[in-house]
Amino acid sequence: MLVAGVDSSTQSTKVVLCDAQDGTIVARGSAPHPGGTECPPQAWGEALTRAGEDLLLRAAAVGVAGQQHGMVVLDENAEVIRPALLWNDMRSAGAASALVAERGPRWWAERTGSVPNASFTVTKLRWLAGHEPENAARVYRVMLPHDWLTWRLLAGRPMTNEPVSDRGDASGTGYFSPADGAWLPEVAADALGHEVRLPRVARPAEAVGETGWGAVVSAGTGDNMGAALGLGLAPGEIAVSIGTSGTAYAVTTVPAADPSGAIAGFADATGRFLPLVCTINAGLVLDSVAGLLGTDSAGLAARALAAGPGAGGLTLLPYFDGERTPVRPGATGVLHGMTTRNVTPENLARAAVESVLASLAEVAALLHGDGASPERVLLVGGAARSEAVRAAAPVIFGAPVDVPEPEEYVALGAARQAAWALAGTPDPPDWPRRPAQRYEAPGRPGIRERFAALRDATAGWDRGLPESGEPP
Numbered sequence: 133m134l135v136a137g138v139d140s141s142t143q144s145t146k147v148v149l150c151d152a153q154d155g156t157i158v159a160r161g162s163a164p165h166p167g168g169t170e171c172p173p174q175a176w177g178e179a180l181t182r183a184g185e186d187l188l189l190r191a192a193a194v195g196v197a198g199q200q201h202g203m204v205v206l207d208e209n210a211e212v213i214r215p216a217l218l219w220n221d222m223r224s225a226g227a228a229s230a231l232v233a234e235r236g237p238r239w240w241a242e243r244t245g246s247v248p249n250a251s252f253t254v255t256k257l258r259w260l261a262g263h264e265p266e267n268a269a270r271v272y273r274v275m276l277p278h279d280w281l282t283w284r285l286l287a288g289r290p291m292t293n294e295p296v297s298d299r300g301d302a303s304g305t306g307y308f309s310p311a312d313g314a315w316l317p318e319v320a321a322d323a324l325g326h327e328v329r330l331p332r333v334a335r336p337a338e339a340v341g342e343t344g345w346g347a348v349v350s351a352g353t354g355d356n357m358g359a360a361l362g363l364g365l366a367p368g369e370i371a372v373s374i375g376t377s378g379t380a381y382a383v384t385t386v387p388a389a390d391p392s393g394a395i396a397g398f399a400d401a402t403g404r405f406l407p408l409v410c411t412i413n414a415g416l417v418l419d420s421v422a423g424l425l426g427t428d429s430a431g432l433a434a435r436a437l438a439a440g441p442g443a444g445g446l447t448l449l450p451y452f453d454g455e456r457t458p459v460r461p462g463a464t465g466v467l468h469g470m471t472t473r474n475v476t477p478e479n480l481a482r483a484a485v486e487s488v489l490a491s492l493a494e495v496a497a498l499l500h501g502d503g504a505s506p507e508r509v510l511l512v513g514g515a516a517r518s519e520a521v522r523a524a525a526p527v528i529f530g531a532p533v534d535v536p537e538p539e540e541y542v543a544l545g546a547a548r549q550a551a552w553a554l555a556g557t558p559d560p561p562d563w564p565r566r567p568a569q570r571y572e573a574p575g576r577p578g579i580r581e582r583f584a585a586l587r588d589a590t591a592g593w594d595r596g597l598p599e600s601g602e603p604p
Contacts, residue, residue: 134158135554136191136347137362137547138180139540140198140281141165141355142218145179148543149187152551155544155563159187169221173204173212173280180281193339193348194285195550197358197542198278200304203256208272214264216277217256225250227258231306231323238391244319245303245310245387245397245405249456254306257323273329274320276301278352283331285349286341295331296340299399300357300406302333310399311387336403337560339553350553353401355542356381356408359512361401362545363536364565368507370496372525374488374515378414380496381406382506394457394498401549402560409457409495414488415515417450417465421484425477429518435481436520441527444474447582448487449590457495458587462594468586485520489528490583496529509533510568512541522571530575534568 133153139146142165149159163182166175176198180188188194201219206212217224228250232240237247248255253276261268275283279297286293302308307319313333321327334340334351341349353361356379365371365383373379381398388397388407400406422432451463467483500506509529515521516535525533552560 133192133554134190135193135195135547135550136184136188137543137545137550138184138194138196138281139355139358139543139546140176140180140196140277141542142199142220145176145183146540146543147180147183147187148540148547149190150544150547150551152192152554152561155548155551155561157544160540161185161187169218170215171218172215173277176277176281177284188343188347189345191347191550193350193550193554194343195350195546195553196278196281196285196352197355197546198276198281198301198352200276200301200354200356201251201253202277203253203260204275204277204280205260205267205271206273206275207270210273213267213270217259219251221256222250224255224259227262228252228255231255231258237393240306241389241391241397243309243316244306245389246306246395247391247393248306249393252304252306254319254323257320261323261325268324269326271324271328275331276305276354278354279331282340282349282352285343287344293341296334296351297331298334298336298351298353298401299403300401301352301354303397303399304354310397310405313399336401337552337556339556348550348554350550352546353549354398356398357401357406358542358545358549360406360545361548361560362539362541362543363510363512364563365510369510370499370506371510371512372492372496373513374414374492374511374521375513376415378411378488378492379408380492380499381408382499390498393459394495401545407499409498411491411495412454412456413450413452413491415513417452417488418484418515418518420452421480425481432481432484433518433520435478436485437523439476439478439482441524441576442579443483443486444476444479445469445471446474446479446483447586448483449583449586450484450487450491460591460594463590466586466590466593469582481520482524485518485524486528486579487583488515489521489525490580493529493580494584494587506531511535522569523573526571526573527576528579530577533571535571536566536568539566
C-alpha cells in the first residue's frame with residue numbers, strides 16, 4: 133500500500149510516494165511556486181496538481197506539510213481575499229513590536245509558547261487591519277498554507293468540509309496555546325479587529341476525511357514538524373539545519389516558554405513539543421569567506437581541513453548581516469586573534485566553519501536549558517555536504533554527529549503521518565531511519581568559550597563605530 137507526502141514550501145511543491153510499511157520512496161515529483169513574499173493560494177493548488185500528477189491517485193492516504201506562519205484569509209463565501217503573506221514577508225515588523233509591547237513578552241511566551249516576530253501570523257493580521265482595512269473587514273476565516281491545501285484535498289468540495297489544522301502548524305500563529313492544545317481566538321480577534329473562524333485542531337494521527345478518489349487525508353502539519361517526523365527525531369537529539377539561515381530544534385515532552393524570544397515554543401506533529409531556535413547567518417557566511425579566499429565551497433572545505441581545530445587562535449563572529457539569535461540586528465562580522473603567524477587562508481577557512489557551527493551550538497544549548505550536550509546531532513541542509521563542516525561539527529557540539537543522506541524530509545514526514553492516519557495506531561509507523569554517516573571527535577569546549585567571549589565583548593559595537601574608528 134502506498135502513501136503520499138506533500139511538502140509545500142516557499143519555493144515549490146514536492147511530492148513523495150512511499151511504501152506505507154517502511155517508508156521506501158517509490159516515486160517523486162515537484163513543481164515551482166511563484167517568487168516573492170506573498171502568493172495566491174491557488175498557485176499552491178496548481179503546483180500540487182502538477183507535482184502530484186498520477187502520484188496522488190496511487191496513494192491510499194495523503195498528508196501535507198506546509199511552510200509555517202503564512203496568512204490565508206477568506207471571506208464568508210470561501211473566496212480568497214488577497215494573496216497570502218508568507219513567513220518571510222517582513223512588512224509586519226512594526227505590528228509585531230506593537231503586539232509584544234501591548235501584552236509584554238512574558239505573557240506571549242507563557243500563553244502562546246513564543247514571543248511573536250514578523251514571521252508569525254498574528255502580526256500579519258494586525259498589519260492587515262492597519263494597512264488594508266477593507267480587506268480586513270471581509271475576513272471570515274483565517275487559515276495556514278497547509279490548512280488550505282488539506283481543505284482543498286477533502287473530496288474536492290471544501291465548502292462541505294470544516295477546515296482542519298494541527299497542533300504543530302497552529303503553534304506558529306501566535307494565537308494558539310501549545311501547552312493547552314487550543315486556539316486563543318480572542319488574540320486573533322484583537323489583532324484583526326473582529327472575530328474570525330479558525331480551523332478545527334485535529335488529533336496527531338487523525339484521518340480528517342477523504343479525497344475525491346477515496347484516499348485518506350491526514351491532519352497535515354508545518355514544515356519543521358514534518359522534517360522532525362521524517363528524520364525520526366527523538367528526545368535527547370537535536371536536528372541542526374545549515375542552509376542560507378540556520379535552525380536547531382528538538383523533540384521534548386515539556387512546552388517551552390522563553391520570554392527572551394530566542395526559543396520558538398512550537399508543538400510537534402506527534403503530541404509532544406518542538407522548541408526551535410534560528411540564526412540568520414549560516415551558509416552565506418561560508419560562501420562569503422570562500423569568495424574572499426578566491427575559491428568555492430569545495431576549496432573552502434579543503435583549506436579548513438588543512439588547519440587544526442581552533443584555527444590557530446583565530447575566532448570569527450559570523451554576524452555578517454545582523455543576527456536574530458541573539459537579537460543583534462545591527463551587528464557585523466568580527467575577526468579576532470590575528471597574528472603574523474596565524475593569518476593564513478587555511479586558518480581563516482577553519483575559523484569560518486567553526487564560527488557557523490559555534491553560533492548554532494550556542495543557540496541549540498538553549499533548547500536544553502542546562503547547557504548539556506545533546507546525545508546526538510542530526511546535521512542536514514546544504515552546508516552539511518561540506519566535509520569540513522561534518523568533521524568540525526562533533527568538535528564544536530561535543531557530541532556524535534550523524535549526517536543523513538540527502539532527502540525530502542519534510543515530504544517524508546508528511547507521508548509518515550499519512551501512513552499513521554491510515555493505520556490508526558497509537559504511534560507513528562516505525563519507519564527505519566535513512567542511512568547516515570557518523571562523525572565523532574573529541575570535543576574542544578575552548579573554541580566555543582572563545583566564541584562566546586568575542587560575542588559578549590562586541591555586544592556594544594552593534595550601533596556602529598564612531599568616526600575615529602575606535603570601538604565605542
